[in-house]
Amino acid sequence: MSRAGRPVWRLPSVWIAMGILAVVAFVTVFGSALAPQNPLTVNANALFQGPSAHHLLGTDYLGRDVLSRLMAGTRLSVLTALEAVGIGLILGTIPGVATVFLGRWFDFLANRFTDALMTLPYIFFAVAVTAALGNGLVQAMVPVGILLAPFFFRITRAATLEHARTQYVEAAELIGASKRHIIRVHVVRKVLPTIAVTTASMTAAALLAVSFLTFLGIGVQPPAPTWGGVLSSDLAYLAQDPWAPFIPGALIAITVGALNALADAFRDRSGSGRLAPVTALTPPVKTHSTLEPADDERRSQSVA
Amino acid sequence: MTNADRSPSPDLLRLDGLHITVHHGAAAAVRGVSLTVQPGEIVGLVGESGSGKTLTCRAALGVLPAGCAIEQGTVSFGGQDVTRLPRRGWERLHGSEIGAVFQDPASYLNPSLTVGSQLAEVLRVKRGASRRAARQRAIELFGTVGLHRPEWVYQQIPAELSGGMLQRVMIAIAICGDPRLLVADEATTALDVTIQAEVIEMLLQLRERRELAVLFVSHDLAVVGQLCDRIAVFYSGEIVESGPAQEIVDRPRHPYTQALLRVASVGEFGRRQLEVIAGQPPQVGADISGCRFADRCPAVVLACRAAAPAPVAVGDQHEARCLRAVELLPELVAR
Numbered sequence: 001m002s003r004a005g006r007p008v009w010r011l012p013s014v015w016i017a018m019g020i021l022a023v024v025a026f027v028t029v030f031g032s033a034l035a036p037q038n039p040l041t042v043n044a045n046a047l048f049q050g051p052s053a054h055h056l057l058g059t060d061y062l063g064r065d066v067l068s069r070l071m072a073g074t075r076l077s078v079l080t081a082l083e084a085v086g087i088g089l090i091l092g093t094i095p096g097v098a099t100v101f102l103g104r105w106f107d108f109l110a111n112r113f114t115d116a117l118m119t120l121p122y123i124f125f126a127v128a129v130t131a132a133l134g135n136g137l138v139q140a141m142v143p144v145g146i147l148l149a150p151f152f153f154r155i156t157r158a159a160t161l162e163h164a165r166t167q168y169v170e171a172a173e174l175i176g177a178s179k180r181h182i183i184r185v186h187v188v189r190k191v192l193p194t195i196a197v198t199t200a201s202m203t204a205a206a207l208l209a210v211s212f213l214t215f216l217g218i219g220v221q222p223p224a225p226t227w228g229g230v231l232s233s234d235l236a237y238l239a240q241d242p243w244a245p246f247i248p249g250a251l252i253a254i255t256v257g258a259l260n261a262l263a264d265a266f267r268d269r270s271g272s273g274r275l276a277p278v279t280a281l282t283p284p285v286k287t288h289s290t291l292e293p294a295d296d297e298r299r300s301q302s303v304a
Numbered sequence: 305m306t307n308a309d310r311s312p313s314p315d316l317l318r319l320d321g322l323h324i325t326v327h328h329g330a331a332a333a334v335r336g337v338s339l340t341v342q343p344g345e346i347v348g349l350v351g352e353s354g355s356g357k358t359l360t361c362r363a364a365l366g367v368l369p370a371g372c373a374i375e376q377g378t379v380s381f382g383g384q385d386v387t388r389l390p391r392r393g394w395e396r397l398h399g400s401e402i403g404a405v406f407q408d409p410a411s412y413l414n415p416s417l418t419v420g421s422q423l424a425e426v427l428r429v430k431r432g433a434s435r436r437a438a439r440q441r442a443i444e445l446f447g448t449v450g451l452h453r454p455e456w457v458y459q460q461i462p463a464e465l466s467g468g469m470l471q472r473v474m475i476a477i478a479i480c481g482d483p484r485l486l487v488a489d490e491a492t493t494a495l496d497v498t499i500q501a502e503v504i505e506m507l508l509q510l511r512e513r514r515e516l517a518v519l520f521v522s523h524d525l526a527v528v529g530q531l532c533d534r535i536a537v538f539y540s541g542e543i544v545e546s547g548p549a550q551e552i553v554d555r556p557r558h559p560y561t562q563a564l565l566r567v568a569s570v571g572e573f574g575r576r577q578l579e580v581i582a583g584q585p586p587q588v589g590a591d592i593s594g595c596r597f598a599d600r601c602p603a604v605v606l607a608c609r610a611a612a613p614a615p616v617a618v619g620d621q622h623e624a625r626c627l628r629a630v631e632l633l634p635e636l637v638a639r
Contacts, residue, residue, distance in 0.1 A: 171412040174365060175426050175477060176399035185425060186414055 014265045020258035027074040035068035039225050048241045057247050061237045064223075066230065066244070070251060073225030080141050080219065080226070081206035085199060087145025092152025093195055097187065100160045101179055107157075114150040122147040123212060130218050140219030144209045148202050152195070159194040163187050193267030200259035207252050227252055314383065316485055316517050317341040317364055322377035324359050329373065331589020334359050335541045336377070343484060344515040346507070348528035348549065350564065351538030352581075354588065357521045360538070361489050364519060365404055366394040382484070399430045403478030407490035409470035413462040419473045420446075420458025423480060430481045445476040450506055468499035472506070479510065486510075489521045504531045525564050529553040534621075537561045540585050540596040543615075547622030557624040559601045595626070603628055 008014055027034075036056070043063030050058045057066040099107040122144055129143040130136070163169065164187055172182050211228015213219040220226050231248040234241065317340065324334035334356040341347045349357040362368050363379055366389060378387045381397065389397070398404075406412050414422060423445060424438035433441060439458070446454030449472040462470055471491060478486055488507070492500040504527065510516045522528050528535055529549050536546040537558065545558040556562045563581045583600035586592055594609035595601070601608065607627055615623040618630060 167406070167408070167411040168414045170367065171404075171406075171474075171477075173394075174367065174398050174402075174404045175481070176395045176397070176430055177426070178395060178429075181425075181429055185417075190414075190416065 008265050011265050013261045017258040017261040017265070020254060021262070024074065024078065024255055024258075027071055028078045029075070031071035031074040035065075035071040037065040037068040039064060039068040039072040040223050041065075048237065048244075050243075058241075058244065060230070060233060060244070061240070066247060069225035069230055070227065070248060073227055073230060076137070076220055076224060077207060077210060077227040080137055080210045081203050083138070084141040084144040084148060084206040084209065085203050087142060088148025088152050088202060089195070089199060091146065091149035092154075093156045093191075096153045096156025097160045097183060097191065099157055100164050100187075101183060110153070110157075114153050117147060118150045120147060122209065123216070126213055126218055127216070135218060135221070137219050140213050141206075141210075144206060144213070148206065151202060152198060155194060155198045156191060159191045160187055163190045193263070196263040196266050197260070200256065200263040203259055204252070204256035207256070314342070315340040315380070316343050316345075316382060317519065318378075318380040319360065319364065320378045320380070322360065322363060322379065323375040324356070324363055324368065324372055325375050326359075326372050326588065328371050329375070331587075332375070333372070333541050333588050334363070337538075337541075337543055338377075339536050339543065339546065341485065341517050341519055343517050344511055345534065346511060346518040346520055346532045348532035348535045349519065349521045349538055350523060350525050350528050350535060352523055352585065354585065355538035356541040357523075357538050358489055361487050361519060361521050365402060365487055366397070399426065399481040399483065401481075401483050402485045402487065403481065403483040404487040404489070405471065405474045405478050405491045407493050409467065409474040410462050412474060413470065415462050418459050418461055419465065419470075420460075423458075423473070423477050426477055426480055441480070442476075445480055446473070449473075449476045449479075450502070451476075468495055468502065471495060471499075471503055475503075475506065475510075479514070479516065482514065483516070485517045485519065487519045487521075490523070491520070492527055493522065493524070500527060507531065525553070525561075537564065541588070542596060542625060544597065544626070545622075545624040546615075547619060551619055551622050555619070555622075557618045557622070557629040558597075558626045559603050560597050561624075563600075563602075597626075 032039075041064060043059065046055070046059045046063040047061060048059065049055055049063070052058070055065050055067070057070070060066055060069070095110050099110045125147055126140055126143040130139050133139040133142075164182075166186075169182055169186050172186055177185075207228055209228075210219065210226055211232050214222070214226050214229040214232065220229060222229070227248050231245055231252070234244040234248065238245065319337055319339050322334055322337040323332055325331060326333045333354075337356065337360050339347065339360075349360065351357050359368070359372060362372075363374055364381075366379075366386060368374070374387055378385055380386065381401065386393070386397065413419060417425075420439070420442050423442040424433075424435070427433045427438040427441050428435065431438075431441075443454045443458055446457050451457045451469060451472050457465065457469065457473070462473075465473065474491075475486075486507075492503050495503060507516075507518055507520075508531065511518060518531075520528060520532055525535075525537075529552070532549045534547065535549045535552045536543045537552070537560065538544070539560045545552065545556065545561045552561060553565065556565055560581075567581060581600060585600075586596055592598075592612075594611060595604075595613050598604045598608045605628065613625050613627045615625050616627075616629045618624050
């Protein structure tokens, strides 16, 4: 490998995370088609059943097949979470980077606006927005995304501030680099890992937000399945079926964990340095004192 | 240094009566500094920490830290007044007219990018070079600054190179736009003695080949004496002595310069006891009516505390800000 260092895609944690996310992506696309049973079929004779050959993950309080509901619910869960995170990402990160470079007044106003947004409880905000715009998935996720934006904004701004004050940014200014160049090459690249980690955790928060809103009848309407919805309903019947919440819970945790692992690897790779390359351990490189020939060249000349 | 008018060559950099305040105008850290740098000339700024060398350099670079401002005086580059130049104007000057290297090269390079890509990026931005041409030119420049195996160096991140190699990389980046002036702020301070000598030798050769002028900042008078054509000695925000390097090293006239030389012990390694300059410099912004060095001066007289001394000519282009400069030969000053 001519380029020293270990590429991010060679890390085992990245492979595992990518594998998990690939499965989630596959189920997102084909989950409804591949579900072994109809996720909406109620069976009054099979309430709260444990895992069996017929119901691999058991049944819920209406006798519906949990595996089928989780598979069919993957698309709604993932897409709604991604929609909210996408909105928050765009509304939060772009101003987060821009405020650092656009002067104190813009920074002040953006911060006060963010403070105001952070005081809003997202449940009530979502209820108000859906009341105004009509109940639906998009309408419910827009307020969630708007309320995720301050988190992206603050984290991005803090990371940008940190990197914008580094000496290598000053060095870039001293070679005449424009603000745009500095942001693109020295700031955004360094801030991206932080954003990636935040996106992973915000995706988890969005998955949970979908479940809360589903529980309230906002956004995803019952009986349409979502991971959060399954978790919420299982939690309501903890006394009858104590192990049931672990299945959707584990599904959410594994997915979020995979996102976090991927983000961590990305952050580590883009951080203070890459893993020590084998070539760096060998001592072949030395500087020669001036612009004259190197020592070994001089030595060979004197021998001649 | 006010010999510019007598010089036949035009000044590349000219600082005239520069006053710089810190803490949003609360204190003056640089007081009436005037100096010139001519094309191909190496001018050294020496003095202890806090004497105003770095602020003067940063004023010349147009990158004063937050809270600092030029209250009076002008900075001219190539005959153009750049004291109030907007950022876009500085963007044109930086890199193509003025380059800079600093004490800690590791922190002035992006730790997550290869040093080669950082130099190539500069070439692409400043020179509009294609990706391939920028890479080729970057490798050439690494060779120019004496880096062995430049292709290998190109692919390394800063953490994989030694301090000396990183300083060479910084110099390569600083000179890649063919600037006329290089500001080297403590560029050799963090390097060991042998690497220091290599970097100094390299700067001398760059000056010879490219007629590169260098504003060289250091607290080490021995290094400055070895490298520079002229020296300006800073003390408490003022230039207390300036003149040709050899003249300053051989016949210093200001008691502070004399003390600095004794402390630096140029060429003298047999002494068993380290010397210090007794006392402390005045606080930044302290309002002192007389000579700012009076409290530490072994040759102080009553008149020194009465009024601030003006620069006195003590030789050809040699000035000292001391009432007794004419009479104070080095050997007469008590140790």
